[in-house]
Amino acid sequence: MTTLTNARLIDPESGAITLGGVRLEDGVIVEILPEGAEGIDCGGKCLAPGIIDIGVKIGEPGERHKESFRTAGRSAAAGGITTMVTRPDTTPAIDSPELLDFFSRRAADLAPVNVLPMAALTKGRDGAEMTEISFLRDAGAVAFTDGDRPLQNPKTLQRALTYAADLGALVMAHPQEPTLSKGACATAGPLASLMGLPAVSPMAERIQLERDMALVEMTGARYHADQITTAAALPTLERAKKAGLKVSAGVSAHHLTLNQFDIEGYRTFFKLKPPLRTEDDRLAVVDAVQSGLIDIICSMHTPQDEESKRLPFEEAASGAVGLETLLPACMQLVHAGHLTLPELFRALALNPAKLLGLEAGRLAVGAPADLILFDPDKPFVLNRTKLHSKSKNTPYDLRRMEGVVLQTYVAGAQVFPLDD
Amino acid sequence: MLQHRHLLGIEGLSKAEITTILDLAELYAKQNRSAQKHSTALSGMTQVNMFFEASTRTQSSFEIAGKRLGADVMNMQMSASSISKGETLIDTAMTLNAMHPDLLVVRHPHSGAVALLAEKVNCAVLNAGDGRHEHPTQALLDALTIRRAKGRLHRLTIAICGDIAHSRVARSNLLLLGKMENRVRLVGPRTLMPSGIDQLGVEITDDMEAGLQGADVVMMLRLQKERMDGGFIPSEREYYHRWGLDAAKLAHAKPDAIVMHPGPMNRGVEIDGVLADDINRSVIQEQVEMGVAVRMAAMDLLARGLRAQPEGVYV
Numbered sequence: 001m002t003t004l005t006n007a008r009l010i011d012p013e014s015g016a017i018t019l020g021g022v023r024l025e026d027g028v029i030v031e032i033l034p035e036g037a038e039g040i041d042c043g044g045k046c047l048a049p050g051i052i053d054i055g056v057k058i059g060e061p062g063e064r065h066k067e068s069f070r071t072a073g074r075s076a077a078a079g080g081i082t083t084m085v086t087r088p089d090t091t092p093a094i095d096s097p098e099l100l101d102f103f104s105r106r107a108a109d110l111a112p113v114n115v116l117p118m119a120a121l122t123k124g125r126d127g128a129e130m131t132e133i134s135f136l137r138d139a140g141a142v143a144f145t146d147g148d149r150p151l152q153n154p155k156t157l158q159r160a161l162t163y164a165a166d167l168g169a170l171v172m173a174h175p176q177e178p179t180l181s182k183g184a185c186a187t188a189g190p191l192a193s194l195m196g197l198p199a200v201s202p203m204a205e206r207i208q209l210e211r212d213m214a215l216v217e218m219t220g221a222r223y224h225a226d227q228i229t230t231a232a233a234l235p236t237l238e239r240a241k242k243a244g245l246k247v248s249a250g251v252s253a254h255h256l257t258l259n260q261f262d263i264e265g266y267r268t269f270f271k272l273k274p275p276l277r278t279e280d281d282r283l284a285v286v287d288a289v290q291s292g293l294i295d296i297i298c299s300m301h302t303p304q305d306e307e308s309k310r311l312p313f314e315e316a317a318s319g320a321v322g323l324e325t326l327l328p329a330c331m332q333l334v335h336a337g338h339l340t341l342p343e344l345f346r347a348l349a350l351n352p353a354k355l356l357g358l359e360a361g362r363l364a365v366g367a368p369a370d371l372i373l374f375d376p377d378k379p380f381v382l383n384r385t386k387l388h389s390k391s392k393n394t395p396y397d398l399r400r401m402e403g404v405v406l407q408t409y410v411a412g413a414q415v416f417p418l419d420d
Numbered sequence: 421m422l423q424h425r426h427l428l429g430i431e432g433l434s435k436a437e438i439t440t441i442l443d444l445a446e447l448y449a450k451q452n453r454s455a456q457k458h459s460t461a462l463s464g465m466t467q468v469n470m471f472f473e474a475s476t477r478t479q480s481s482f483e484i485a486g487k488r489l490g491a492d493v494m495n496m497q498m499s500a501s502s503i504s505k506g507e508t509l510i511d512t513a514m515t516l517n518a519m520h521p522d523l524l525v526v527r528h529p530h531s532g533a534v535a536l537l538a539e540k541v542n543c544a545v546l547n548a549g550d551g552r553h554e555h556p557t558q559a560l561l562d563a564l565t566i567r568r569a570k571g572r573l574h575r576l577t578i579a580i581c582g583d584i585a586h587s588r589v590a591r592s593n594l595l596l597l598g599k600m601e602n603r604v605r606l607v608g609p610r611t612l613m614p615s616g617i618d619q620l621g622v623e624i625t626d627d628m629e630a631g632l633q634g635a636d637v638v639m640m641l642r643l644q645k646e647r648m649d650g651g652f653i654p655s656e657r658e659y660y661h662r663w664g665l666d667a668a669k670l671a672h673a674k675p676d677a678i679v680m681h682p683g684p685m686n687r688g689v690e691i692d693g694v695l696a697d698d699i700n701r702s703v704i705q706e707q708v709e710m711g712v713a714v715r716m717a718a719m720d721l722l723a724r725g726l727r728a729q730p731e732g733v734y735v
Contacts, residue, residue, distance in 0.1 A: 193614030194431075196531035196552030196588060201615070266532030310510055312530035314551070 001025045002412060003039030007047035007373065011363045012350040015342040022047065024369040027411035032365060042373055045406060048345045049361050050082025050113075050370035051326065052352035054143075054172070054250060055226055056301045057319070058084075059390070060106060061099075062091025067303035067390045072323065073111030075388040077416035079324035080405040081299075082370035083114040083360060085352070088125070089147030095120035095131045097139040104140050112415040113408075114370070116356065118143040121160055121171060127151050130160040133169055142356050143224065145172035148273050150208055152178045154215065161221035170355065172224045173212055175233070176274055180204040185314055187260050187275045195266070197313060202230035202277060209233050213240045216247060224355060225249040228294055229277050231284035238293055248355055250296035251285055253329040254320055258282075258395060268309045268316035270395045272300075286338050289347055295355065297347040299326040303391030321389045325396050331376055331403030341376065369412035378404040421728065422721050426538045426545040429554035430595040438596060442564050442573075445710065445717035449564070452488070452713055461720040462491035465522035470512075471548070472498040472528040477683055477708070478548050478558075482525045485715035489723075491523065509533060510540050517541040522726060523719055526550075544722040546715075552588050558682055559592035561714040563600070565707050566637055569678045574601045579631050579673070581607040582641035582663060582690050585614050585652075589682045590641055594622055607631030608663055611652045628662065628669050635673040639680040640665050640691050656689050666692040670701070678703045 005021030009032070021033035021042070033039070053076070059067035076084050086107075088094035094103055100119055107115035119141035123129045133144060144164060150173065151157040164171050184200035186192035192199035209225060213236060216223045228237060228249040240247045254272055259279045262270040270276060277285075288294040302319025309316050322329075330348065333339045339347075353361025360368045384397040408416035422437055430438075451457060467486040471479050479495065486493040498512070507515075509528070516524070517540065524545045526534045531551030538545040549555040567573040578597055584590045584606050597604050598621060605623045606613065618624050625631045632638060643659065653659045665679065679695060679702045687693040696702050 188615040190616035190619045193617050194591060194620070196550070196554070196591060199615065266535060307508070310508070310536075312509065312528065312533035312536055312551075314530045314532075 003033070003037065004042050004047060004373070005033060005037045005039040006035070007042035007045060009363055010046055010048035010341045010345050012049065012342045012345040013362055013364065015340070017341060022363070022371070024409070024412040027369055029363070029365055029367050029369050032363070045373055045375050046341065047363070047371060047373050048341070049349040049363055049367070050372050050408065050410065051080050051348045052083040052085065052356070052358070052361055053081045053299050053301070053323065053326065054085040054296060054352050054355075055087055055298045056084040056323065057087045057089065057303060059303060060090065060103070065390070066305050069107050069110035069115070071388060071390040072301070073113050073115075075321070075323040076111070076113045077408045078388050078405060080327050080372035080374060080408055081113060081323055082372070082408060082410050083116060083358070084111070085116045085118060085142060085356065087147050088118050088120040088145065089149075093120045093125045095123050095125070097132060097135040100136055100139045100141060113410050116140070116142045118145050118172065120144070121146050122151065122156065125149050127153055127156055130156070130163060133164055134167055137167060137169055143170040143172050145226070146174070148174045150174050150176050150178045154211065157212070158215050158219060161215055161219040161223070165219050165221040168222065170222045170224060172226050175205055175208040175212055175225050175228070177204040177207040180207070181274070185271055185275060185318070186263060187277050189260070189278065191260055191264070195264075200275070202232050202281060205230045205274065206233040206236055209236045213245065213247070216240065216245050217243070220246070222246040227251050227255065227274060227300065228288070229255045229274050229285060230281045234284060234288050234293060241293070248295040248351070250298045251289065251294050252298055252300035253322060253326050254300065254395060256282065256286055256289065256297065257329045257332050262395065263313070266313040268311065268313055269320060269393050269397070271313060271316055271318045272320060273318040286333060290339055290343060292346070295347065295351040297326075297330060299323050303389055304393045305391055309393055319393070320395050321387065321391055321393055323389060324387050325382065325394055325401070327374065327405060328382075328401035328403040329396065332401070334376065335402055369409055371409045372405055373407040374403060374405045376403050378402065380404060421724050425722070425725060427556055427718050427722060428535050428538060428545065428547045430556050430559050430592045430599070431554065433556075433599075435599055438560070438563065438599065441560055441714065441717050441721060442567060444720060445560070445564050445713040448716040449710060449713035452709070457488050458490060459488065460490045462486060462489035462523070462723050465491045465723060466520070467491040467493045467523040467525065467719070468516060468521040469493065469495045469525045470498055470516070470527070471496070472526070473549070474499070475527055475548070478527065481708070481711045482548060482715050485712050485719060486523070488712070489716055489719060509537055513537045513540045517543065523722065544726055546718060546722070549588055552586055552591070554592045555588040556592050557711070557715050557718060558589045559596040560718065561707055561711040562593055562639065562680060562682070563596055564710045564714055565680065565703050566678070568706070568710070569703055570636060576636040577603045577605070577634055578637040578639060579605045579607050579635040580639045580641065581628065581631065581665065583612045583643045584608055584617065584641065585612045586644040587641050593639065594620070598622070605631050605635070609653060629672045632669060632672040635677050637678055637680060638665065638670065638673055642682065642684065643686055643690055660689055664688070664690055664692065665695060667695060670695065677701070680704065680707060682707070
């Protein structure tokens, strides 16, 4: 039994911040305590539900030199992420129940936080044939996605969505029109033109989302867009939600805090998928998170080794690690007045939990004791070599940030910091 | 002397630096026309030409420029050697750096690659073209050619025509001509215009006659078929009809307007063959001549920078 007291409780469900504490027993929250109870004094710091991060890439199997369950798990614990929802875009792709079983057992043995795997939507993620969605779901897959490979063939997607809809399975898509975005590594505009980089119009996002919405309307499937990053796509999303489609959307913390100008000087650590957008897009997407149109903020944790980034921009790998920087990056939005803390944890914990049908993500009696204690104001300068992740490809190196995770609890047990 | 160790693009150059390079190049142009073409600016130095992309004109121009300045010049055909063995660009650069070259002339198919390489070496790096990004010596030689023909390099109307999207020459030129306070027009099909280019202080039109109206300089670009992934224009004959430069279209420019082309030309695609050879209008051969002079000037100035470094910093 653990009792944490004298904390600011961030409750994303009610939107309230109150002073008080929690009592944890057998891995769940058993009591919300009023101010002044006896227990471990949290010194007035913030206590919130642990982050549920949808879309984490772990290098296992295939690229363990970039990230392992152990390093990703430690990185997540240090970043206040109590549940990693992992991507299947490994080598080979997680597209069979046998592979998923291997994956889950490794995860349970090695990662100190919860790991919920997603499985591929098509075999080998090659967009041709759907995977064994039912078997995979029985084996523990919480959603189905081909990662950052958009499904090009509408007929394949229609069938997969129809099949998934019957099972009530969640499909996560990467809404970027593949022929337009092929080879592109920047957002089209004067900057990309001057830098001479192959670029894609932000419309590629809207085009694919429009198509996907039509297919969702046709099939009744549950659909989550992994990242919506442009203002142009927001009306499409809004229309779909108003029409009652079972649609949700996420965005990475990187797209909420960085813009296209960060790639100047051909800095490959800022090469992301989709590419960083204009400042107008960034602000529109931040507003959409605040209004709830965009449901979820994720890290899109994508570990890449130094070698794959030390290349000319066009040839360099895309993606950035994000587990440990997710909270401090998002705190920038809180400190700038864009979001309140409960709104932030609605996007980081409550909404992902609702989407996946989890009890976590709430500060309520009966919810799993997956909690984080953090100091929202503590400043620091990020040093990428200090990250727990095996890969250090963060765009925030040497950036001044605020917000430090003090303690992380998973099922009532402290997983960060650990004294070793 | 230049403010930078390398010449990576026009972007980093000031107006004064551009003028310095052109003034020195003017002297070298004169020297190149005399019987005694040699000087000693680079004597004792080693110049390595690394071309990751096939090139005849630029590479030989740099080679002649280096030799006339007294450098030991080596040409490396990169596609043939290390790339096929899987060596990365940075490793290639570090290997070469260990052999202590003084000047490294690099061309690479990817934008930003030359700057990346420059970060890893001690010598001076000259960008001989990186992807669709920049080709600074081409813009400088164009500027020198214009200055010699027009007597000045400011307040001119310059039409850059054709395949802007795939052209590093166009980017370097519009930066340089903009810095020197000229009026720049980009003329060509919208499919070959880079996106958002209208926000960079240039005029844009798809009408060749309107674009050439009153122009002092008509700069044609090569249709870069090898960089295209298909479908930018319907056919070469329609392209020639609408944007190929011939006497009728040139008649809209000023009577004394000059015609330029960075080469190699596609005769009958972007330019009429007879017009290209017309010594009264075309300065295409002079561009090649000024290329050697400008490259000599640029390497001379970079070498002065190297020699001025305190012991231990350089080498």
